[in-house]
Structures are given as structure tokens and as C-alpha cells.
Amino acid sequence: MKIIVDCQGGDNSPAAEVEGALLALRENKELRVILVGDETAIRGILDARNIKSRRISVVHAPDVVTGNDRPTDAIRLKKDSSMIRAIRMLREDDSIDALVSNGATGVLVAAATLRIGRIEGVRRPALCPIIPDMYGGVIGVCDSGANIEVTAEMLQQFAIMGSRYLEAFRGIREPRVGLLNVGVEEEKGDDLRREAYKLLAKTPGINFVGNMEAREALSGDYDLVVCDGFSGNVLCKSIEGTALEVMKRLKRDIYSKKKYQMGALLMKKMFEEEKEFMNYLNYGGCVLLGTEKVIVKGHGSSDRVATKVSIAQACRVLRGGMNDKILESLKQCEQEAV
Amino acid sequence: MKIIVDCQGGDNSPAAEVEGALLALRENKELRVILVGDETAIRGILDARNIKSRRISVVHAPDVVTGNDRPTDAIRLKKDSSMIRAIRMLREDDSIDALVSNGATGVLVAAATLRIGRIEGVRRPALCPIIPDMYGGVIGVCDSGANIEVTAEMLQQFAIMGSRYLEAFRGIREPRVGLLNVGVEEEKGDDLRREAYKLLAKTPGINFVGNMEAREALSGDYDLVVCDGFSGNVLCKSIEGTALEVMKRLKRDIYSKKKYQMGALLMKKMFEEEKEFMNYLNYGGCVLLGTEKVIVKGHGSSDRVATKVSIAQACRVLRGGMNDKILESLKQCEQEAV
Numbered sequence: 001m002k003i004i005v006d007c008q009g010g011d012n013s014p015a016a017e018v019e020g021a022l023l024a025l026r027e028n029k030e031l032r033v034i035l036v037g038d039e040t041a042i043r044g045i046l047d048a049r050n051i052k053s054r055r056i057s058v059v060h061a062p063d064v065v066t067g068n069d070r071p072t073d074a075i076r077l078k079k080d081s082s083m084i085r086a087i088r089m090l091r092e093d094d095s096i097d098a099l100v101s102n103g104a105t106g107v108l109v110a111a112a113t114l115r116i117g118r119i120e121g122v123r124r125p126a127l128c129p130i131i132p133d134m135y136g137g138v139i140g141v142c143d144s145g146a147n148i149e150v151t152a153e154m155l156q157q158f159a160i161m162g163s164r165y166l167e168a169f170r171g172i173r174e175p176r177v178g179l180l181n182v183g184v185e186e187e188k189g190d191d192l193r194r195e196a197y198k199l200l201a202k203t204p205g206i207n208f209v210g211n212m213e214a215r216e217a218l219s220g221d222y223d224l225v226v227c228d229g230f231s232g233n234v235l236c237k238s239i240e241g242t243a244l245e246v247m248k249r250l251k252r253d254i255y256s257k258k259k260y261q262m263g264a265l266l267m268k269k270m271f272e273e274e275k276e277f278m279n280y281l282n283y284g285g286c287v288l289l290g291t292e293k294v295i296v297k298g299h300g301s302s303d304r305v306a307t308k309v310s311i312a313q314a315c316r317v318l319r320g321g322m323n324d325k326i327l328e329s330l331k332q333c334e335q336e337a338v
Numbered sequence: 339m340k341i342i343v344d345c346q347g348g349d350n351s352p353a354a355e356v357e358g359a360l361l362a363l364r365e366n367k368e369l370r371v372i373l374v375g376d377e378t379a380i381r382g383i384l385d386a387r388n389i390k391s392r393r394i395s396v397v398h399a400p401d402v403v404t405g406n407d408r409p410t411d412a413i414r415l416k417k418d419s420s421m422i423r424a425i426r427m428l429r430e431d432d433s434i435d436a437l438v439s440n441g442a443t444g445v446l447v448a449a450a451t452l453r454i455g456r457i458e459g460v461r462r463p464a465l466c467p468i469i470p471d472m473y474g475g476v477i478g479v480c481d482s483g484a485n486i487e488v489t490a491e492m493l494q495q496f497a498i499m500g501s502r503y504l505e506a507f508r509g510i511r512e513p514r515v516g517l518l519n520v521g522v523e524e525e526k527g528d529d530l531r532r533e534a535y536k537l538l539a540k541t542p543g544i545n546f547v548g549n550m551e552a553r554e555a556l557s558g559d560y561d562l563v564v565c566d567g568f569s570g571n572v573l574c575k576s577i578e579g580t581a582l583e584v585m586k587r588l589k590r591d592i593y594s595k596k597k598y599q600m601g602a603l604l605m606k607k608m609f610e611e612e613k614e615f616m617n618y619l620n621y622g623g624c625v626l627l628g629t630e631k632v633i634v635k636g637h638g639s640s641d642r643v644a645t646k647v648s649i650a651q652a653c654r655v656l657r658g659g660m661n662d663k664i665l666e667s668l669k670q671c672e673q674e675a676v
Binding site: 133145148149190213216217218229230231233234235236239241245246247248249250254257260262263264265266267270273274 | 471472483486487518520527528551552553554555556557567568569571572573574575576577578579580581583584585586587588591592595597598600601602603604605608611612
């Protein structure tokens with residue numbers, strides 16, 4: 001198993017990526033990594049720890065892609081950036097299985113979509129982040145922003161790809177799929193949603209349970225929500241923002257009175273555990289589904305542990321044979337449609 | 339000031355509406371109400387309290403519109419329902435200024451859009467609920483579901499109507515308007531969002547501050563978010579769902595250990611205040627903007643206090659001359675565009 005790690009573009013680069021890769025190597029003896037970025041900086045971190053391993057190789061690509069780069073410009077002009085170089089190596093080198101990057105999402109998605117082949121039959125790759133629900137489970141959201149405009153067939157493919165992903169990554173059996181909509185009744189929403197509902201209801205290999213309102217996303221009743229990238233983005237970000245703001249507000253409340261502070265002291269461990277529970281860094285990165293090779297977009301704010309989780313996530317998805325299973329499901333779907 | 343109150347279709351009808359109207363009458367001496375619904379039931383509540391007031395009239399319309407009714411069917415077939423009758427009276431009787439209903443949103447919006455005239459120049463009426471942010475302010479969301487598909491010009495009108503509404507209802511000066519989008523940069527999103535951005539940037543009479551990500555909805559940096567009805571619906575419901583689920587989770591945590599329960603006991607008042615703070619019933623109903631008469635859709639779960647708040651909300655919007663100001667702003671906007 002060989003994974004290429006983009007060591008630039010994150011908030012804590014390159015330390016987070018280099019140290020995250022070291023943690024991942026320690027946990028998985030079959031793993032080899034290629035670290036791409038500023039060679040001096042990367043070697044500096046390795047040398048400081050006196051690490052010499054044949055399982056690590058370093059590729060020099062000093063330029064950095066940032067969130068301010070237009071995707072098309074970055075792909076054309078920043079060929080010496082770690083991200084674009086990593087994408088090129090992923091395409092050209094058959095021995096490399098996956099890429100992990102904490103860099104700019106927009107550029108990564110565009111470069112991967114343009115440069116890495118798609119699984120046969122896939123119309124458009126889609127992003128699928130994982131959000132903890134409030135009952136110990138998780139919910140995948142597909143698509144969360146790679147495709148602002150979608151068709152019913154694309155939504156159908158998101159359901160298939162997301163289902164195979166949750167099985168491989170989280171071991172969820174027959175993930176319960178909901179179609180994000182403004183109401184639960186079949187005829188709700190616009191033509192796109194009504195068409196998608198009909199299509200999903202007869203799609204083999206998925207466990208479609210019907211329309212889902214955004215209110216139910218964390219209820220534990222769904223494993224995967226299928227949506228266009230615009231509303232998926234709104235869903236993910238409003239869940240994240242609301243959870244953060246509620247916790248911030250409670251904290252402010254607590255500091256407003258001595259009595260509350262005393263109460264909170266007794267609940268210290270509980271609040272710490274909640275903080276850890278709500279820390280999205282613990283849940284891995286966001287996988288781009290539909291490309292021939294596995295691509296994991298880690299959070300920009302990833303530290304070394306979060307980066308290790310993203311690398312381990314890529315390993316698990318590879319081991320689960322996700323892409324073969326997506327291919328198989330898409331073929332089955334096509335056959336039944338004929 | 340004369341307001342018609344639909345006394346059916348809510349979870350607590352007709353008591354919530356009749357008693358809510360009585361509370362509103364007590365607070366506002368200029369107010370008169372028409373209670374529409376099952377006359378026996380309404381008179382029963384009034385008689386039990388020995389209420390005889392010339393400021394109250396009762397209209398018998400026994401049929402009930404429910405959430406399961408298709409809007410077009412309800413409008414055509416349920417002419418004797420309190421909601422459809424109330425809409426007809428609102429249209430035909432010039433002395434009636436506003437309607438408050440806790441009934442089915444879809445039917446109310448459809449009936450109002452079809453039967454009540456629009457303010458001159460308005461393309462489509464839009465729903466604008468109010469959500470508390472976490473800093474003592476509120477944010478209006480327009481549209482939250484009346485218009486699943488929109489144009490850039492409609493988004494521009496939502497910004498104008500929502501701004502005049504927040505001024506009249508909440509006294510907010512120059513409400514800060516954000517365009518819901520997948521990123522803050524001007525070129526983010528699809529063609530619709532880019533076109534709307536340009537249009538909003540040059541719209542007179544609004545304080546447009548740029549694109550807003552869903553993560554920032556409760557940050558206190560915005561007073562109004564403008565969006566299509568689909569993503570607005572996702573935004574509102576995911577905020578509501580997440581806040582509820584987080585609080586439920588904390589409650590479960592607390593009950594898991596004696597020590598936490600002791601801590602929570604010290605914080606009892608704080609949690610009670612938070613519960614009250616997050617209770618959306620305290621913030622009034624959802625106004626349908628753009629119709630010639632004021633229409634307030636109360637929550638289905640409204641009790642008498644919530645219904646009183648919705649009636650008072652209608653009064654405040656009327657007193658603030660909202661519709662005249664919307665008309666004025668739309669004209670100004672049209673003139674500058676010429």
C-alpha cells in the first residue's frame with residue numbers, strides 16, 4: 001500500500017503531514033508513503049527525529065497551492081506545487097494507491113477531476129464528509145460541494161458511491177440513504193428531487209429510506225444523505241456552525257456566574273469528552289468519491305493526529321476494495337435500467 | 339387594526355388561537371380580531387371565560403386544512419375550511435389588515451400567493467422566519483421554502499423585502515444582508531449566485547455585506563440571509579435540529595452520572611434560561627413577504643403565548659408600514675436600474 005501525502009497547504013504544514021505519516025507508518029506495517037513538498041523542510045523534520053526508513057520517500061515540490069488560487073490557474077501555473085505534483089504522480093505511477101492532502105479543496109477537486117481517471121460509468125466525482133450524529137454513529141453527506149449543479153442520475157450515483165464508501169470505511173451494513181428535501185413526502189421539492197426520489201427508489205444495491213429533512217440529519221435515523229453540492233455544503237456548515245456556537249454560548253453562560261462555574265467544575269470531564277466528541281478532526285477527512293484512485297481531503301486545520309486518521313482512512317477504504325465495489329454497483333444499476 | 343385569526347390547523351387549536359387573541363387584545367387596545375373556525379368550539383372558550391367584547395367577531399368555517407392536503411386541492415375543495423375562508427375574507431374585506439394562522443404552511447403560501455394581491459412589482463412572495471443568533475440578536479432567512487427555484491432578481495427582492503421587514507418588526511437599522519453561498523469570495527457558487535451577488539452589490543436601500551457561509555449564520559455578523567427556498571429550508575432546519583440534538587445529548591450526558599447531575603443542579607437556572615432562549619416559539623411566526631396584506635404563519639406547535647406573539651408581530655409590522663416601505667424600495671430599485 002503506497003500513499004502519497006501532500007505536505008503543504010494545511011494550517012500546520014509540513015509538520016502535521018510528516019508527523020502524521022510517521023504515526024500512520026507505525027500503525028500499519030504494510031504502508032509506504034511518499035512525502036511531497038519542500039524537501040529541506042520535510043528532511044529537517046525526519047532528521048530531527050533521526051528517521052531513516054525505506055518506507056518513506058521524499059519528492060521536492062516547493063510551490064504551495066492556497067485557497068485563493070483559482071483552480072484552473074493553479075492547475076496550469078503551479079505545476080511545481082506539492083498538490084499538483086502529487087496529482088500528476090498519482091496519475092502516472094501505477095504503484096501509488098491514494099493521495100492525502102490538507103490543502104485547498106477547490107483546487108484538489110478540480111485537479112483530481114481533470115487529471116485522475118474516473119471509475120467507469122461515474123459522471124462526476126463527489127465529496128463525502130462524515131459528521132458524527134448525536135448517538136455514537138455518523139452520517140455521510142454526498143455531495144458536500146464538488147458539484148453545485150446536479151442531475152437526478154448524479155444523485156443516484158452519489159447514493160451508490162456513498163453507500164460503498166460507508167461500508168468500506170465504517171463497516172456500516174446497508175447504509176440508510178436519505179434524499180435531502182424540504183419535506184418527507186414523495187412529491188416534495190422541485191422536479192430534480194421528485195425525479196431523484198423515483199430513481200433512488202428503484203436503484204439496486206442501496207437502502208433508500210426516502211426524503212430526509214435537514215432537521216433529522218443528526219437523529220441517528222440515516223447513515224447517508226444525498227444532495228446537490230450547494231445544499232450539502234449548507235447542511236454541513238450549518239451543523240458545524242450551530243454546534244460550535246451553542247457550545248460557545250454555554251461556555252459564556254458558565255463564566256457569567258460563580259455558581260455556574262462551580263457546577264461546571266463537577267462536569268469538567270463531561271465537557272471535555274463532549275469537546276472531543278464534537279471535534280470533527282477525529283472523524284477523518286473528506287473522501288472524493290468516483291476517481292480511479294482514492295483521494296482524501298483532510299481538514300485544513302489538521303494536526304498530526306488528524307492527518308494520521310486521514311491516511312488510515314485511505315488505507316481502510318483501499319483494503320475494503322471500495323472502488324471495485326462502486327464499479328460493480330454502477331454496472332448492476334446500469335444493467336437493471338436496461 | 340383588524341386581524342383575522344385562523345383558529346384551526348395548529349397542534350393546540352382552537353384554544354391556542356382564541357386565548358392568544360384574548361392576550362393580544364388585552365395588550366393592544368386598538369386591535370380587533372375575527373376568529374375563524376368551528377363557531378361552537380370558539381364560542382365555548384369565550385363563554386367559559388365570560389368574554390363579551392365588541393372587538394371580537396366569530397366566523398363559522400368548520401373544515402380543517404391539514405399538512406397532508408395538496409395545496410391546489412385544499413384551495414379548490416376546502417372552501418369551508420377556516421384557512422381558505424380567512425384568505426377569502428382577507429382579500430374581499432378592505433377593513434381587514436392581516437391574517438395569522440398556525441395551519442399548514444404549504445397551503446397557506448399557495449392560497450395567499452394565488453388569492454391575495456402582490457405588492458406592485460413583487461415577483462414572488464417569500465417566507466422569512468427569524469432565528470435567534472447566539473449573541474442576543476436574530477437572523478432572518480428569506481426565502482425559507484416558498485420558492486424552491488429562484489432567479490437573481492427574486493433574490494434581490496428577498497433582500498429588499500427582508501430588510502424592510504426586519505426594520506419594521508425588530509427595529510434593526512440597515513440590516514446587514516448576506517447571500518448564502520458555498521464560500522465568501524465574490525465568484526463562488528453557480529451562475530445564479532454570481533449574478534445575484536452583482537445585483538445585490540448595486541441594489542439601493544439594502545446593506546449588502548457579501549456572501550455568507552452557512553457556518554456564520556449564528557455568528558451575529560448578519561441580520562438577514564438571502565437564499566433560494568431549498569437551501570434556506572435546509573439552513574433553518576439544520577440549525578434547529580442541531581441545537582436541539584446538542585442540548586438533548588448534554589441532557590443525556592448529565593443523567594449518566596450522579597456527579598454531573600449535582601453539577602447541573604447548580605446550573606439549573608442557566609439551563610432553564612437557555613431552553614427559553616432556544617425556544618423558537620418566543621421569536622414569533624414566519625411572515626410571508628410580498629403580499630398586499632400582512633400574513634403571519636405561526637408555528638404549528640404554537641400555544642396561546644406564541645399565538646399572541648404572532649398577532650403582536652402582525653401589529654408591529656402594520657404599524658411600521660412595512661408594505662408601503664417595500665413598495666417604495668422596489669420602485670427606487672427599478673428607477674436606478676433604468
